[in-house]
Amino acid sequence: MLTSITEGILCCLTGKGASLVLPLETSVPSDGFEFVEVKPGRVLRVRHIVPERQPIETEAGKEKTDVDSSSNSSSVHCKRKITVYRNGQLVIENLGDVLHSEILQCQDGDLEPCSTVEVELADYKEMPSSPDPNPIPPTDPSPQGEQKPAPPPRRRRRKPKRTVHIDSKRVISSCKGTHSDVALFFVHGVGGSLDIWNSQMDFFSRLGYEVIAPDLAGHGASTAPQIAAAYTFYALAEDLRAIFKRYARKRNIIIGHSYGVSFCTFLAHEYPDLVHKVVMINGGGPTALEPSLCSIFQLPSCVLHCLSPCLAWSFLKAGFARQGAKEKQLLKQGNAFNVSPFVLRAMMSGQYWPEGDEVYHAELTVPILLVHGMCDKFVPVDEDQRMAEILLFAFLKVIEEGSHMVMMECPDTVNTLLHEFFLWEPDMSRKDGNSKPETVSTGTAVSDIIQTLRTNKNMEK
Numbered sequence: 001m002l003t004s005i006t007e008g009i010l011c012c013l014t015g016k017g018a019s020l021v022l023p024l025e026t027s028v029p030s031d032g033f034e035f036v037e038v039k040p041g042r043v044l045r046v047r048h049i050v051p052e053r054q055p056i057e058t059e060a061g062k063e064k065t066d067v068d069s070s071s072n073s074s075s076v077h078c079k080r081k082i083t084v085y086r087n088g089q090l091v092i093e094n095l096g097d098v099l100h101s102e103i104l105q106c107q108d109g110d111l112e113p114c115s116t117v118e119v120e121l122a123d124y125k126e127m128p129s130s131p132d133p134n135p136i137p138p139t140d141p142s143p144q145g146e147q148k149p150a151p152p153p154r155r156r157r158r159k160p161k162r163t164v165h166i167d168s169k170r171v172i173s174s175c176k177g178t179h180s181d182v183a184l185f186f187v188h189g190v191g192g193s194l195d196i197w198n199s200q201m202d203f204f205s206r207l208g209y210e211v212i213a214p215d216l217a218g219h220g221a222s223t224a225p226q227i228a229a230a231y232t233f234y235a236l237a238e239d240l241r242a243i244f245k246r247y248a249r250k251r252n253i254i255i256g257h258s259y260g261v262s263f264c265t266f267l268a269h270e271y272p273d274l275v276h277k278v279v280m281i282n283g284g285g286p287t288a289l290e291p292s293l294c295s296i297f298q299l300p301s302c303v304l305h306c307l308s309p310c311l312a313w314s315f316l317k318a319g320f321a322r323q324g325a326k327e328k329q330l331l332k333q334g335n336a337f338n339v340s341p342f343v344l345r346a347m348m349s350g351q352y353w354p355e356g357d358e359v360y361h362a363e364l365t366v367p368i369l370l371v372h373g374m375c376d377k378f379v380p381v382d383e384d385q386r387m388a389e390i391l392l393f394a395f396l397k398v399i400e401e402g403s404h405m406v407m408m409e410c411p412d413t414v415n416t417l418l419h420e421f422f423l424w425e426p427d428m429s430r431k432d433g434n435s436k437p438e439t440v441s442t443g444t445a446v447s448d449i450i451q452t453l454r455t456n457k458n459m460e461k
Helices: 002-014 194-206 233-247 260-270 302-306 309-318 325-333 341-349 358-362 381-390 411-423 442-449
Strands: 034-037 042-049 074-085 089-094 115-120 160-172 182-187 209-214 251-257 276-279 368-373 394-399 451-453
Touching: 034 233, 042 194, 042 233, 074 194, 074 358, 089 358, 160 209, 160 358, 160 442, 182 194, 182 233, 182 260, 194 209, 194 411, 233 260, 233 325, 251 260, 260 358, 276 411, 358 381, 368 411, 381 394, 394 411
Parallel strands: 182 209, 182 251, 251 276, 276 368, 368 394, 394 451
Antiparallel strands: 034 042, 042 209, 074 089, 074 160, 089 115
16 A cells, blocks of 8 residues: 555656556466557457367268358347437337347247337436426315325427337347357456456357457556557447457357447447347446546546555455455456556546447347346446346346356356357247237336346355
């Protein structure tokens, strides 16, 4: 602590950062690690695991390294009408196929009737609603002369401000480790590194999956430019675009955590034909990104450097459900929060992405698994519930004993959820062509999607 304060004072006096973050020497063997220059002078460390697949004998006696996955694929009709009204009301009409959320108990997903979801945009939550032009006077006054409180005014639907039509076909298939056209991308959030995915990368590489996990700029062993513009959302998104285009296969599954979920959404929106499935772990709601002006991360870098031990302890308490020796070791091994104060401040200030609003998320047609740790103090479960409402094909799974770093706390449970989602494909034989559109309330839509998974000691062994 005293060393941090001393270095912080020197930082304030000299006007320079206390330490320049350069690529770190990792204790992990160099096998599987690559350094990719996404831009001149901008180098990212990438862990790329290509498993050796055993050749499979065919009837003709020839060998091949994967199984034909096209024969078992299912085509789903993605049709939505997204309407934004000037009073802040968002109406989403699902006119095509809506997949059932059951994944764990059955291998094939059912199809639900079409539905209409009405929500309010986040930007309009604090705005007063439009008054009713013809208010109804109270008809039953109390005998004491006290008037009953009037009901809240109803919001009138006005002319549409924007209308988006989605009408396409999406092929959804089971993604196995034996399929050579499948690749898994893991994206960490602020303060983390690719090391937080060690349990997932080891598990899925043993199953035969090709795994790609980069360090964001300024994190892990990637280079750390000393300019704030290098850490905006758009700059980091272009880095990940370059990584994705370099390693992408025919069917790609993107797994993101926290801030990394926004980059997964960006890639899924930009490359709908290449992104086959998406996993969002504690990613929050479908709202546009905007940095907070009252955050502690707006303090000068030298002050943040002095507070770094306190910030690390706060992250340990908020990021993990328990704060024992095991969690401290996981935090140390995963290089979580091991970034310079300058990078941390620039990352938090650069979270500006106005395009990533509710409509942007509603336009996604890719199946998405939402994983939430119930003890998460950074992201409340209400935000993931709202995300499940907006998305077309969303399956929300809540792990009660997990927190923000649930993939490190409950690796076996998370790996099981992810693997079953990778293998899942819809059963189109149960489609009922005579089903009529049905209007459901927002609360009903959420309760039909949420399922709580109770972790126990047997699952963690």
